[in-house]
Amino acid sequence: MKFTTPAGQNPIDQGKVVGKPHDRIDGKFKTTGTAPYAYERHDVVANPAYGYIVHAAIAKGRIGAMHLAEAKAAPGVITIVTAAEAGKLTKGDFNTAMLLGGPEIQHYHQAIAIVVAETFEQARAAANLVRVDYERGKGRFDLDEALKTAPLKGADSGEGSKAPPVDRVGDFEGAFAKAAVKLDARYTTPDHSHAMMEPHASLARWDGDKLTVWTSNQMIAWGKGDVAKTLGIPKENVRLISPYVGGGFGGKLFVRTDAIMAALGARAAGRPVKVALARPMMFNNTTHRPATTQRIRIGTDRSGKITAIAHESGSGDLPGGGPETAVSQTKLLYAGANRMTSMRLAVLDLPEGNAMRAPGEAPGLMALEIAMDEMAEKLGMDPIAFRIANDTQVDPEKPERRFSQRQLIKALQDGAKAFGWDKRNAKPAQVRDGKWLIGMGVAAGFRNNMNMKSGAKVSIDRKGIVTVYTDMTDIGTGSYTIIAQTAAEMMGVDMDRVVVRLGDSDSPVSSGSGGQWGANSSTAGVYAACVKLREAVAQKLGFNSGDVEFADGKVRSGNRSVALAEAAGDAGLTAEDTIDYGDLAKTYQQSTFAGHFVEVGVDMYTGEVRIRRMLAVCAAGRILNPKSARSQVIGAMTMGVGSALMEELAVDKRFGFFVNHDLAQYEVPVHADIPYQEVIFLEETDPTTSPMKAKGVGELGLCGVGAAIANAAYNATGIRIRDYPVTLDKMLDKMPPVA
Amino acid sequence: MKDSGSPEISRRGILAGGAAAVAATHVPLADAQTATRSGLKPTLAKVEMTVNGKREAMELDTRTTLLDALREHLHLIGTKKGCDHGQCGACTVMVDGKRINSCLSLAVMHQGDKITTIEGLGTPDKLHPMQAAFIKHDGYQCGYCTPGQICSAVAVIEEIRAGVPSHVTGDLNAKTPISNAEMRERMSGNICRCGAYSNILEAMTEVAETRA
Numbered sequence: 006m007k008f009t010t011p012a013g014q015n016p017i018d019q020g021k022v023v024g025k026p027h028d029r030i031d032g033k034f035k036t037t038g039t040a041p042y043a044y045e046r047h048d049v050v051a052n053p054a055y056g057y058i059v060h061a062a063i064a065k066g067r068i069g070a071m072h073l074a075e076a077k078a079a080p081g082v083i084t085i086v087t088a089a090e091a092g093k094l095t096k097g098d099f100n101t102a103m104l105l106g107g108p109e110i111q112h113y114h115q116a117i118a119i120v121v122a123e124t125f126e127q128a129r130a131a132a133n134l135v136r137v138d139y140e141r142g143k144g145r146f147d148l149d150e151a152l153k154t155a156p157l158k159g160a161d162s163g164e165g166s167k168a169p170p171v172d173r174v175g176d177f178e179g180a181f182a183k184a185a186v187k188l189d190a191r192y193t194t195p196d197h198s199h200a201m202m203e204p205h206a207s208l209a210r211w212d213g214d215k216l217t218v219w220t221s222n223q224m225i226a227w228g229k230g231d232v233a234k235t236l237g238i239p240k241e242n243v244r245l246i247s248p249y250v251g252g253g254f255g256g257k258l259f260v261r262t263d264a265i266m267a268a269l270g271a272r273a274a275g276r277p278v279k280v281a282l283a284r285p286m287m288f289n290n291t292t293h294r295p296a297t298t299q300r301i302r303i304g305t306d307r308s309g310k311i312t313a314i315a316h317e318s319g320s321g322d323l324p325g326g327g328p329e330t331a332v333s334q335t336k337l338l339y340a341g342a343n344r345m346t347s348m349r350l351a352v353l354d355l356p357e358g359n360a361m362r363a364p365g366e367a368p369g370l371m372a373l374e375i376a377m378d379e380m381a382e383k384l385g386m387d388p389i390a391f392r393i394a395n396d397t398q399v400d401p402e403k404p405e406r407r408f409s410q411r412q413l414i415k416a417l418q419d420g421a422k423a424f425g426w427d428k429r430n431a432k433p434a435q436v437r438d439g440k441w442l443i444g445m446g447v448a449a450g451f452r453n454n455m456n457m458k459s460g461a462k463v464s465i466d467r468k469g470i471v472t473v474y475t476d477m478t479d480i481g482t483g484s485y486t487i488i489a490q491t492a493a494e495m496m497g498v499d500m501d502r503v504v505v506r507l508g509d510s511d512s513p514v515s516s517g518s519g520g521q522w523g524a525n526s527s528t529a530g531v532y533a534a535c536v537k538l539r540e541a542v543a544q545k546l547g548f549n550s551g552d553v554e555f556a557d558g559k560v561r562s563g564n565r566s567v568a569l570a571e572a573a574g575d576a577g578l579t580a581e582d583t584i585d586y587g588d589l590a591k592t593y594q595q596s597t598f599a600g601h602f603v604e605v606g607v608d609m610y611t612g613e614v615r616i617r618r619m620l621a622v623c624a625a626g627r628i629l630n631p632k633s634a635r636s637q638v639i640g641a642m643t644m645g646v647g648s649a650l651m652e653e654l655a656v657d658k659r660f661g662f663f664v665n666h667d668l669a670q671y672e673v674p675v676h677a678d679i680p681y682q683e684v685i686f687l688e689e690t691d692p693t694t695s696p697m698k699a700k701g702v703g704e705l706g707l708c709g710v711g712a713a714i715a716n717a718a719y720n721a722t723g724i725r726i727r728d729y730p731v732t733l734d735k736m737l738d739k740m741p742p743v744a
Numbered sequence: 745m746k747d748s749g750s751p752e753i754s755r756r757g758i759l760a761g762g763a764a765a766v767a768a769t770h771v772p773l774a775d776a777q778t779a780t781r782s783g784l785k786p787t788l789a790k791v792e793m794t795v796n797g798k799r800e801a802m803e804l805d806t807r808t809t810l811l812d813a814l815r816e817h818l819h820l821i822g823t824k825k826g827c828d829h830g831q832c833g834a835c836t837v838m839v840d841g842k843r844i845n846s847c848l849s850l851a852v853m854h855q856g857d858k859i860t861t862i863e864g865l866g867t868p869d870k871l872h873p874m875q876a877a878f879i880k881h882d883g884y885q886c887g888y889c890t891p892g893q894i895c896s897a898v899a900v901i902e903e904i905r906a907g908v909p910s911h912v913t914g915d916l917n918a919k920t921p922i923s924n925a926e927m928r929e930r931m932s933g934n935i936c937r938c939g940a941y942s943n944i945l946e947a948m949t950e951v952a953e954t955r956a
Contacts, residue, residue, distance in 0.1 A: 028879050028880065028882070029879070029882065031887070032878070032879040032882075032884070033868040033871065033875075033879065034868060034887075035884055035887030035890050036862075036866075036871070036875040036878045036879055036884065036887075036890055036891075036894060037822065037862060037863065037865075037866055037867055037868050037871070037875060037891075038820070038821065038822015038823065038861065038862035038863050038891040039821075039822065039863075039867075039868060040887055041821060042821075042824075042888065044825070045815065045821035047819045047821065080785055080786055081786070124786070124805060124808075124816075125808075125812060125816065126786065126805045126807040126808060126812075127786065127805075130807075199937075200937055201886070201888075201937050202824070202826045202832065202834055202886065202888040202889045202935065202936070202937050202938075203824070203826065203886065203888040204825070204826070204827075249886075249887065250886060251824075251886045251887065251888030252885075252886040252888060252937050252938055253886075254937070281825070283828065284826070284827035284828060284829065284831070284832075285829075480886055481884075481885030481886030481887065481938045482885070483885075632882050633882060633885075635882070636882045636885055636938075636940060636943060637885070639939060639940070639942050639943070640885055640938045640939030640940060641939065642939065643939025643941060643942075644937075644939055667827065667829070667831060668826075668827050668831040668832050668935060669831045673935060673937060674939070674941070675931075675932040675933075675934075675935060675941075676927075676928040676929075676931040676932045676934070676941050676944070676945070677928045677929050677931075677932040679928075679939070679941040679942060680942070681924075681942050681945070682942040
């Protein structure tokens with residue numbers, strides 16, 4: 006199905022199932038420990054050997070020699086594979102560094118060998134016996150230093166955040182020079198780690214020249230392609246299976262070393278091999294969100310109208326990598342005739358930088374939305390009023406392009422009312438509750454909507470059970486449930502009559518999970534397949550497909566009514582289709598909007614910031630399942646707390662690695678950090694996005710949260726921190742005197 | 745000696761240089777040891793424990809953690825390995841009614857113990873009230889930390905009822921309330937990167953109130 010014109014009335018609009026807060030259909034498996042993840046597939050492979058990966062202990066240079074004799078002779082060891090044994094490997098399309106290093110080493114903890122043994126304990130012990138002589142090379146690890154000579158670089162994050170090297174509209178410099186009120190400030194965001202709870206893991210089995218990998222991956226078709234390319238085997242010979250993914254956040258968009266090393270180990274061992282990355286190796290072995298240094302300049306007239314806005318960002322990556330597109334939202338979020346954005350990319354020899362939840366907007370809004378707060382204060386305006394004054398209903402760079410929907414003002418106004426914003430004291434450091442200084446902060450949330458081509462196959466059996474097959478993944482996002490809701494709505498059956506099979510590359514290629522495109526795109530693909538299946542049912546029954554109604558497990562046309570099971574018959578009926586898109590996303594700017602509200606308490610004596618209340622008001626098209634969508638948003642808000650208050654990969658600039666590479670040292674929010682969180686979804690359907698009229702929401706929930714917290718901390722204390730995370734060491738010497 | 749911190753002479757540099765030097769001179773020694781090392785067979789030990797009410801006898805490598813005994817030997821995959829060193833809580837199980845990180849405990853230390861895992865609390869067709877409450881309040885997303893969260897949640901409510909104090913307990917002589925602050929504090933060893941904390945607390949509150 007080609008989606009080329011805005012959707013009219015369709016069966017989804019009935020809203021009998023879609024739009025209802027249905028419990029997750031995978032819930033009873035996940036809560037009872039019966040949902041199998043990649044490393045646990047005793048059900049498909051009885052006796053796999055265990056792989057344990059050896060990682061490079063230098064960041065850059067070469068392996069002089071590897072001494073494997075001792076490890077090979079260790080009890081239980083079956084085989085060891087290094088680059089020397091692996092044969093020719095080709096870097097995957099979605100990887101920046103090789104997934105098996107040697108002799109050249111490209112980053113710290115790059116995989117350099119897999120030891121395969123009969124048991125996990127034996128593999129681990131033997132891996133520790135591998136001795137490596139390194140020839141350490143000179144690496145570049147200091148972002149500030151490298152940015153001094155870094156070139157301008159445009160990029161598309163591939164997830165909706167695109168920006169050219171330099172983008173100019175009007176005359177920024179001239180307008181900024183003349184502006185009545187100005188801000189020129191620098192902000193930094195550190196490197197972040199996805200730190201999903203399930204470590205990257207794979208189980209590989211060869212059947213002749215055919216390879217099956219049970220893995221944990223967000224994008225099955227990309228993964229299938231890159232496994233084939235890396236190993237130099239035909240794509241048809243690779244099957245990826247990933248029905249449950251223990252979190253990804255962008256860290257499992259791409260094939261990682263676990264899949265490749267499991268495949269190489271299994272080939273060498275002549276039997277299936279399973280591998281999981283050890284937690285302390287994940288932070289330097291896998292990808293991360295790159296650190297940014299940003300400069301924002303805003304100029305306004307006396308009334309608070311923006312006349313000039315510029316956003317520049319610098320980040321680093323391995324050779325061949327890309328920039329963090331932190332400026333992209335600034336092209337679209339606020340009005341202003343004179344604009345400039347630019348990005349610089351430095352070459353660094355730190356581990357690979359890549360997409361993490363809301364790449365571009367997450368760190369970009371952490372800076373921009375502090376800048377907006379600072380500007381509002383300079384103008385003596387309420388920060389919400391200042392944002393409303395600079396709202397735009399059109400693409401500021403191309404005024405002929407309207408936003409398909411843009412409810413930012415309502416999100417901010419409704420949020421203000423629900424949160425009690427009128428009780429905020431605009432003057433910082435005025436409100437106390439015992440030893441706590443209390444502050445409120447606000448930020449706009451913004452994230453583009455993206456549509457991806459997405460396919461599905463839907464069948465009905467003789468019992469009337471509807472089964473959906475697609476290679477879509479559920480990474481905690483609720484895909485199983487919203488896909489079942491879509492099929493139930495379209496075929497007129499109850500939820501318990503729908504079975505959903507996900508994450509198998511033998512199924513039709515879907516959008517996959519990334520860039521908050523999964524919900525709208527994958528359900529639109531299921532919609533398309535269901536439309537075809539409805540036609541097949543009508544045709545088989547000799548019904549006029551124009552007036553056929555699917556409801557209550559029956560197909561009706563005029564005064565005729567047949568049970569769906571009967572219509573399917575013994576042979577059953579199956580249809581397959583793919584949703585593809587015309588240029589509606591070019592004609593209209595499709596974006597999602599939020600107002601984020603936060604109240605913090607700052608300990609008067611220690612400067613510690615604690616979250617007291619959080620609210621997000623989101624406008625993101627049709628909400629397919631308010632329960633799972635709300636969970637996506639509160640989860641993103643929680644990640645926003647991490648980015649604002651604690652998350653920072655500490656760079657060792659001499660040896661080139663992230664020092665705090667485990668979950669005790671890379672701190673993420675825990676239960677004690679997170680209070681009750683509230684989410685309000687604004688009524689919205691967007692007929693330009695797909696027949697589902699939905700948009701993404703999983704990343705919107707993160708965009709702007711960090712700045713809302715930093716702004717709240719400022720309101721509480723009068724201390725403006727522009728370098729994340731907002732930790733007490735940055736507050737302590739500036740804290741107001743304790744009376 | 746100059747101040748430490750410069751790359752040439754930092755403590756780290758000295759250590760790294762030292763390690764390289766050791767590696768170069770150590771090779772023959774390592775080779776010499778090969779015969780001895782390869783002669784080392786894993787030490788096996790017999791252990792019997794009751795897991796979810798079922799008697800289990802195993803002969804295990806003494807290095808095997810309780811977590812790996814459950815996952816790899818008994819195929820009880822509900823108990824998850826998130827970090828394998830006590831930082832995430834995904835491997836939480838109950839031993840004689842008290843929760844522990846099963847990754848921090850060797851299986852052979854549990855001779856005669858009664859272990860309850862997520863599979864022992866309930867099944868898809870017969871859910872434990874806490875499992876049902878997690879589903880109702882959407883107290884999970886990717887599901888990987890979930891069995892550990894549920895085992896912890898069940899044990900936490902019992903801990904509070906038993907009067908075991910926590911960091912946030914105000915009055916050690918009074919009856920500890922099953923409060924939001926108490927539950928959040930005690931649950932903080934169970935990380936959920938999807939960020940379902942707010943919903944998990946709703947689920948726990950419902951169970952605590954129903955059973956109070």
